[in-house]
Amino acid sequence: xxxxxxxxxxxxxxxxxxxxxxxxxxxxxxxxxxxxxxxxxxxxxxxxxxxxxxxxxxxxxxxxxxxxxxxxxxxxxxxxxxxxxxxxxxxxxxxxxxxxxxxxxxxxxxxxxxxxxxxxxxxxxxxxxxxxxxxxxxxxxxxxxxxxxxxxxxxxxxxxxxxxxxxxxxxxxxxxxxxxxxxxxxxxxxxxxxxxxxxxxxxxxxxxxxxxxxxxxxxxxxxxxxxxxxxxxxxxxxxxxxxxxxxxxxxxxxxxxxxxxxxxxxxxxxxxxxxxxxxxxxxxxxxxxxxxxxxxxxxxxxxxxxxxxxxxxxxxxxxxxxxxxxxxxxxxxxxxxxxxxxxxxxxxxxxxxxxxxxxxxxxxxxxxxxxxxxxxxxxxxxxxxxxxxxxxxxxxxxxxxxxxxxxxxxxxxxxxxxxxxxxxxxxxxxxxxxxxxxxxxxxxxxxxxxxxxxxxxxxxxxxxxxxxxxxxxxxxxxxxxxxxxxxxxxxxxxxxxxxxxxxx
Numbered sequence: 441x442x443x444x445x446x447x448x449x450x451x452x453x454x455x456x457x458x459x460x461x462x463x464x465x466x467x468x469x470x471x472x473x474x475x476x477x478x479x480x481x482x483x484x485x486x487x488x489x490x491x492x493x494x495x496x497x498x499x500x501x502x503x504x505x506x507x508x509x510x511x512x513x514x515x516x517x518x519x520x521x522x523x524x525x526x527x528x529x530x531x532x533x534x535x536x537x538x539x540x541x542x543x544x545x546x547x548x549x550x551x552x553x554x555x556x557x558x559x560x561x562x563x564x565x566x567x568x569x570x571x572x573x574x575x576x577x578x579x580x581x582x583x584x585x586x587x588x589x590x591x592x593x594x595x596x597x598x599x600x601x602x603x604x605x606x607x608x609x610x611x612x613x614x615x616x617x618x619x620x621x622x623x624x625x626x627x628x629x630x631x632x633x634x635x636x637x638x639x640x641x642x643x644x645x646x647x648x649x650x651x652x653x654x655x656x657x658x659x660x661x662x663x664x665x666x667x668x669x670x671x672x673x674x675x676x677x678x679x680x681x682x683x684x685x686x687x688x689x690x691x692x693x694x695x696x697x698x699x700x701x702x703x704x705x706x707x708x709x710x711x712x713x714x715x716x717x718x719x720x721x722x723x724x725x726x727x728x729x730x731x732x733x734x735x736x737x738x739x740x741x742x743x744x745x746x747x748x749x750x751x752x753x754x755x756x757x758x759x760x761x762x763x764x765x766x767x768x769x770x771x772x773x774x775x776x777x778x779x780x781x782x783x784x785x786x787x788x789x790x791x792x793x794x795x796x797x798x799x800x801x802x803x804x805x806x807x808x809x810x811x812x813x814x815x816x817x818x819x820x821x822x823x824x825x826x827x828x829x830x831x832x833x834x835x836x837x838x839x840x841x842x843x844x845x846x847x848x849x850x851x852x853x854x855x856x857x858x859x860x861x862x863x864x865x866x867x868x869x870x871x872x873x874x875x876x877x878x879x880x881x882x883x884x885x886x887x888x889x890x891x892x893x894x895x896x897x898x899x900x901x902x903x904x905x906x907x908x909x910x911x912x913x914x915x916x917x918x919x920x921x922x923x924x925x926x927x928x929x930x931x932x933x934x935x936x937x938x939x940x941x942x943x944x
Contacts, residue, residue: 456902459517459524459683460892461510461614463490463531464692465552465714466759468506470513471886472522473893475902480893480916482886485516492551499554503537503545503610507617511678518679527618527670528688528896530695530888531610532714533631533739534586538604539622547600549610552584553800556596560588563595567649571732576643578727578738579633580751586632591650607656611690618685619668624658625687627694630740635660637725637738637746661687663694663742664899686899688892689742693717693749696859698742698891698906699884701914706854708845710838710872711887712862714756716793718841719749720849734844742895743906748848750841753793755862757830760804765823772823778867780824781831787933789820789829792941793837815943835871836930836937842876855879859887866920873922874930883919890916 456475462468469487473480488509493500510529517524538546550556561583565573570581579585586609593601608616609628616622629635629642636643640660647654661667667685675682689695696711700721711717725738725746739747762772772780791798791811801807808826812819820826838856846853855878858869863882873880884890894909903909924930 456525456897456900457517457522458893458896459514459527460688460889460896461513461527461529462692462695462889462892463506463529463610464888465532466490466756468509469889470510470516471889471893472517472520472524473890475893475897478912478915480890480912482889482893485520486513492553493548498556499551500548501535501551501610503549503613507614510614510618511674514674514678514680524680524683526896526900527683527685528892529611529614529685530688530690530692530892531614531628533609533628533691533693534584534589536586536589536607536609537613538600539606539608539616540603541605543620545613546603549613550589550593552589555800556592557583557588559583560592560595564588564591564649568646573633573646574732575727576636576646577633578637578725578731579631580735580737581633582751587634587646590652594650594652601652604656606658608658609690612658615667615685615687618670618674620671621668621685622658623661623667623687625690626660626662627740627742628690629657629660630738631691635740637727637740640740663687663689663895666899684900686896688895688899691739692888694739694741694747695889695891695895696887697721697747698894698909699887699913700857700859701881701884701910701917701919702857703910703914705851707857708842708849708853708855709857709859710862712754712858712860712865712868714754714759716752716754716834716838716862717749718752718838718845718856719747720845720851720853722746722748722850726848726850728848731848734848736844736848745906748845750845752834752837752841753798754834757793757798757804757808757834758827760801761808761826761830764803764805770823774864777827778865781827781867784822784824784828786828786832787936789817789825789832790815790836790933790937790940791829791833792943793830793833795941795943811943815940817940831868831871832933833937834868835875836934837941838872839875839877839934840938840941853878855881858882859884861885863887869920869922870925873924874926875934877924877927879924880922881919882922884913884917
């Protein structure tokens with residue numbers, strides 16, 4: 441209690457400088473925020489790519505590169521003369537590392553896009569039926585969930601799993617490298633399909649079917665708790681003081697939802713990045729026959745809330761197309777994407793963004809072309825065609841998911857808050873408003889970093905409740921609202937879209 445009390449006294453008597461390390465599935469950055477006079481000033485320190493590494497036809501993340509980037513961010517803050525008061529780390533979900541008895545990492549973490557989990561859920565369900573898995577976890581069935589990754593690793597006789605003494609999810613592994621403390625942050629654990637959202641503990645019977653001991657998992661800590669302090673080696677290397685590392689919402693979407701600048705509960709959110717995650721914030725998990733049939737998920741939020749949502753493939757589609765164009769000499773900046781989308785006719789090509797053929801194809805352009813041909817459409821040809829196809833399809837898929845969400849929500853949904861990098865995409869925001877028929881409020885685009893920062897602020901006593909956090913976010917940003925347009929045209933397109941996406 442002494443450390444927490446000291447931190448609180450410190451926070452109340454000075455401007456706080458908080459360091460966020462925020463890593464998504466394609467890129468990451470380190471940011472510094474100043475909390476002062478009920479506002480947040482956020483500045484990016486460093487940015488870097490996060491690439492999947494392919495070795496012997498297996499896919500990995502390079503966690504040591506990420507750790508070096510974390511230290512580079514800390515050194516950049518030191519060079520700028522910033523005295524850091526706390527550190528928080530958030531990343532994508534489900535992936536993890538194995539630790540040996542000596543506390544060292546046994547391998548690089550396997551990437552969730554590795555096809556080694558293809559068909560694995562169906563095998564697992566022979567031991568524990570799918571409905572029973574969903575009832576125990578409330579998590580959307582997706583083949584890359586940690587549960588199926590562990591089952592696949594056991595099936596392929598992974599030497600790292602056989603030798604493991606501990607398992608750490610990615611943000612927890614990075615905080616372990618900073619502090620030497622092994623914990624399991626609640627929101628990141630909730631993505632695994634290994635945890636019961638009612639008890640907020642790991643579900644033993646799911647481990648038994650792998651088989652695996654749940655003792656490999658770490659004690660669960662809640663967002664806002666202190667994990668530990670940066671060790672002396674890192675302090676010397678990075679030129680920082682004895683800084684606390686706070687367990688923020690370690691899942692990046694969990695952090696992003698913290699920063700929704702809402703004034704009431706009557707909203708849905710769309711965390712828009714590599715993935716689009718659409719959901720609502722509720723006080724209790726929604727685990728019903730209807731949510732099971734619609735494959736919605738219940739992930740942990742802050743302050744005891746549940747993020748009831750569905751994963752939708754997002755800007756991954758555009759990113760993969762951009763990579764292919766860049767490989768042949770056409771570098772397409774995001775500033776050009778909206779202009780190209782507006783330059784061509786809408787609704788000529790439609791795809792289901794979540795079709796399995798788009799998960800990790802060798803060529804996204806060929807995959808989109810094939811989907812259109814196989815569904816009896818003409819295929820896109822120009823850059824503008826592909827971009828418009830993706831934008832129209834995403835907006836129409838958002839409508840389909842929102843309709844399901846509206847049928848399950850315990851309150852009316854009056855607006856959609858778009859947060860994350862996609863909040864800057866004006867064309868897609870307007871298409872989304874047109875498709876769903878309710879206002880779209882965009883911003884903050886830096887929601888994940890802001891949510892990370894604010895849970896650090898809560899951890900050291902700078903801010904109290906979630907309502908206080910959101911008031912501070914509203915004080916610090918200027919969101920933009922998009923109203924529905926061309927409703928009849930979009931309704932007609934939606935009818936056609938629903939016919940097209942039945943293709944398997």
